[in-house]
Amino acid sequence: MGLIAMSERDLQRIEVLSKVIAGRMTLVSAAHVLDLSERQVRRLLNRISTDGAASIRHKAIGRPSNNRISDGVRDYAVTLVRECYADFGPTLAREKLIELHRISVAKETLRQWMTEAGIWVSRRERKKRVFQPRGRRDCFGELVQIDGSHHWWFENRGPKCGLLVYIDDATGKLLHLRFAGSENTFDYLHATKAYLQQWGKPLAFYSDKHGVFRSTHASEKDRTSGLTQFGRALYELNIDIICANTPQAKGRVERANQTLQDRLVKEMRLRGIDTIEEANAYAPEFIADFNARFGKQPRNPKDMHRPLADHENLDGAMCRKEVRTLSQALTLRYDKVLFILDPTDLSRSLAGKKVVVCDYPDGRLEIMHESFALPYRTFDTLRSVHRAEVVDNKRLDDMLSVVAELQAGREQQRSKGGPRRTGQTDHMFGIRDGSTGNGYQKRGRKPRTDYMNDPAVIARREKALLRQPAAE
The missing domain is CATH 1.10.10 (Arc Repressor Mutant, subunit A)
Incomplete structure (x- = not known):
């Protein structure tokens, strides 16, 4: 029973000491093999002869540690x-x-x-969430999955940008691709307008919980109060939008993004495409090849896309709409710009009433009342205060590139400035203008040549340079 609890070291000692007892090995050889002194080997031999082989075990085995926590x-x-x-x-x-x-x-x-105690379960032992597979929809155009993929689509040849992907759930076919600087409302409106012009209205779009698609301030009484600008545009066209709870739920478009990040990137590399305009021009050719390779036939041949109704205005729906109250002076503010309406008979009657500002993706802006466009002019188009814009994580790369350009411009303006002020620190060496490290140059007075060429002054200046911290 004692041999079972022994370690490999103890078993080796018993084996070697047994050979010494049997006369097949000398005591000196045993000490060399066991890496022990001859004196310690004699002690172990005496212990075996007195108490048996089990006495070879360490005496602390089975005893609680002296440093254990109570x-x-x-x-x-x-x-x-x-x-x-x-x-x-x-x-x-x-x-x-x-x-x-x-x-x-x-x-x-x-x-x-x-x-x-059952309070903590290691990550390896935690049960992973099981996502049951969902079958494809039966009809083409019944459910269209949309998503944006922010990626280095042009590799090192161009900037990082986003790709808006529209894929049919029933067939797995790409229906529309659009490259954009970031994943924002205007680009989604522009891309969806092109999609609707080509295919018609699907039954529903299936997206994630991005702020373009989903608002967290919905009202239970008014269905339209909690809609985003994109959701409001789809509501006007009688198209529903469904937000998936997890990325796995819209796996069709997520897997398509992985394929696009591999195949599309390499195809554009072979063609030397390095701008968003060139990529959007090439997108239809890639879509045709992708659908021929990976597209499936729907279980039901019916096409669920619907044409636009006579009363539906696609151009009027696919824009950003903001409600503003017209002042008594026929003015309103939008996007930090003051708009002044021309004093027509219609605009005079709207003083104190609400009008709608329509901001289109192509840059046009209209002020509407019912179906009438009101003529206007702008008063202050220059913004006096430049505040940092609040952006979400999917627009961060785009904003950082703008910030880098602004900072580069400010650095150029700083380097091209006028005369340096007295006592201003030199950018390169950290030494005050016209000084040798021990004083300032008076305004309008040139330093004395003999003083500047003095060896002692030159030595102090070199020491001042050496004391400056090295650039990181």
Whole structure:
């Protein structure tokens, strides 16, 4: 029974010492093999002859460690974690035990305690969420999945940009592709307008929870109050939009993005395409080849796309609409610009009433009342205050490129400035203008030549240069 609990080292010692006892090995050879002194080998031989082979085991085996944490401290720590920090990980729970309860315990020890108590389950043992496969829709145009993929589509030949993808759920065919600087409302309106002109109105679009598609301030009474600009445009055209709860739910377009990031990037590399305009011109050719290779036939041959009704205005729907109240002076503000309506008979009657500002993706802007466009002029088109624009994460790359250009322009303006002020620090060396490190040059007075060429002055100047920190 004792041999079962022995380590490999103990078993090796028993084997070697048995050979010494049997006379097949000398004591010196045994000491060399076991890496022990001859004196220690004699002690082990005496122990075997007195108490048997089981006495070779280390005496501390089976005994509790002298440095172990008492059971009371362990139970108290586990109780605190269970009552106060049940949803904390071991690392954060350990920090709180030290900070608030003065209980210092190693992170891995606490992890072991929490695991044994059933409070913590390692990531490897957690059950992954199961996503059941969903069958394709039956008809073409019944459900169209849309998504934006921000990627280095031109590799190192051009800027990072977004690709708006429209793919049919029933057939897996690409219906529209549009490259854009970022994933924003205007580009989605522009792309959706082109899609509707080519295919007609689908039954519904299927998207993620991006801010272009979904608003978090919906009203239970008014269906249109919580719509985004894109959702409002689809509502005017009687098209529904469904937001998926997880990326896996719209796996059709997610997998298509992976294929596009491989095939489309390489196709554009072979053709030398490095601008958004060239990529949009090439998109129809790629779509035709993609659909011929990967497209499926729908189970039902019926096309669910619907034509635009006579009362539906596609151009009027696919724009940004904001409601403004017209002042008594026939003015309104939109996008930090003051608009003044021409004093016509219609505009005079609208003082104090609401009008609609229609901002189109192509840059046009109209002020509408019912179906009438009101003539206007702008008063202050220059913005006096430049505030940082609040952007979401999918527009961050686009904004950073704009910021970099603005900063480069400011640096050029700074370098082309007028005369340097007295005492201004030199950009390169950190030495004050006209000085040698121990004073300022007076305005309009040139330094003395003999003073500037003085060896002592030159030495002090060199020391000042050496004291400057090196550029990182």
